[in-house]
Amino acid sequence: xxxxxxxxxxxxxxxxxxxxxxxxxxxxxxxxxxxxxxxxxxxxxxxxxxxxxxxxxxxxxxxxxxxxxxxxxxxxxxxxxxxxxxxxxxxxxxxxxxxxxxxxxxxxxxxxxxxxxxxxxxxxxxxx
Numbered sequence: 001x002x003x004x005x006x007x008x009x010x011x012x013x014x015x016x017x018x019x020x021x022x023x024x025x026x027x028x029x030x031x032x033x034x035x036x037x038x039x040x041x042x043x044x045x046x047x048x049x050x051x052x053x054x055x056x057x058x059x060x061x062x063x064x065x066x067x068x069x070x071x072x073x074x075x076x077x078x079x080x081x082x083x084x085x086x087x088x089x090x091x092x093x094x095x096x097x098x099x100x101x102x103x104x105x106x107x108x109x110x111x112x113x114x115x116x117x118x119x120x121x122x123x124x125x126x127x128x
Contacts, residue, residue: 019027100110109115 022030
């Protein structure tokens, strides 16, 4: 890409040097012909041009199938991760419930407010 740009600059420089030797009428006609060619070549762009890149970036995100497929794959991945985490959390709750039910505490201990405070403190200290 850089070689193409350098070649274009060199070719322009050589043509500009030869321009000095031409008659002013010829230069004027060449300029008019060039402007006419550029105006007929310009096509209305439905997207956004990024400076220095030369490619058109479409404003409509879902304009081609590749982008649509990427969004669908990302959505499926996000939903899969959400459900995976929900199942993992349910499995953790199941282990906690099984441990509590297998313990030898009387049912009245679970109704005691102090017991819940103790459980919260115990779980906070074990997570650190």
